[in-house]
Amino acid sequence: MKNLIKIENLKKHFDNDGVITHVLHGVSFEIHQGEFVAIMGPSGSGKSTLMHILGFLDKLSEGKYFFDGQDVSQLDDDLLANMRSQKVGFVFQAFNLLPRTTVLDNVMLPLMYVKLTGVERIKRAKEAIESVGLGHRIQNLSNQLSGGEKQRVAIARALINQPSVIFADEPTGNLDSKSGLQVMKILQDLNLRQGHTIILVTHEKYTAEHAERVLRMKDGLVIADEKVANRILADGASELAK
Secondary structure: OOEEEEEEEEEEEEEEOOEEEEEEEEEEEEEEOOOEEEEEOOOOOOHHHHHHHHOOOOOOOEEEEEEOOEEOOOOOHHHHHHHHHHHEEEEEOOOOOOOOOEHHHHHHHHHHHOOOOHHHHHHHHHHHHHHOOOHHHOOOEHHHOOHHHHHHHHHHHHHOOOOOEEEEEOOOOOOOHHHHHHHHHHHHHHHHOOOOEEEEEEOOHHHHOOOOEEEEEEOOEEEEEEEOOEEEOOOOOEEEOO
16 A cells, blocks of 8 residues: 655654743654544644644654655745645634635635636536535535534535545534534545545544544654554444454
């Protein structure tokens, strides 16, 4: 299986007026193309900081980061922005949708700087919206949707640029259990049926067990890297890890 992400002794610290705060203390792991990996840990463990670095939202302080074979450790802000727009998609706990804007326009937002015709943009957006089961909501405003529907729109938006990896940061955190299960089913379908690489950040053991592999973090370190022994499938079944 192709190696998509490789991290070597990654460290991150923040400098606030001379006060240094160390967040990541030397993290190393690999993620292969097509994997569904959960990064799990309590608040303050460093999991969100790690996701921001993996998703090109922030820079590492020390160490190496290889993405699809390319050393991206020292890219400048412009090149990081290019990688972010072309290679990754994000799904956040707070949805981050424009409230008085249609589902179609929300999903098309990442295409603003992509060289496509208007017809091509609409076609790609409609396909993404259909893939999350919201074709009937395409002209609704986002503030007319339920929480679960909003998160499905966010997933469609994350798919629009056909990214190499989708990062989902606490995607069920603002949802009831039924809506959360629907979101996890969509993420699993994207992984199992379409081959998308998914990296899920969560503090919940139940949510993490929808992935096939879990990286457990504590105090800025990966303390365990495990296959999920009895993976939960969002349709209520389960699958013994192979």
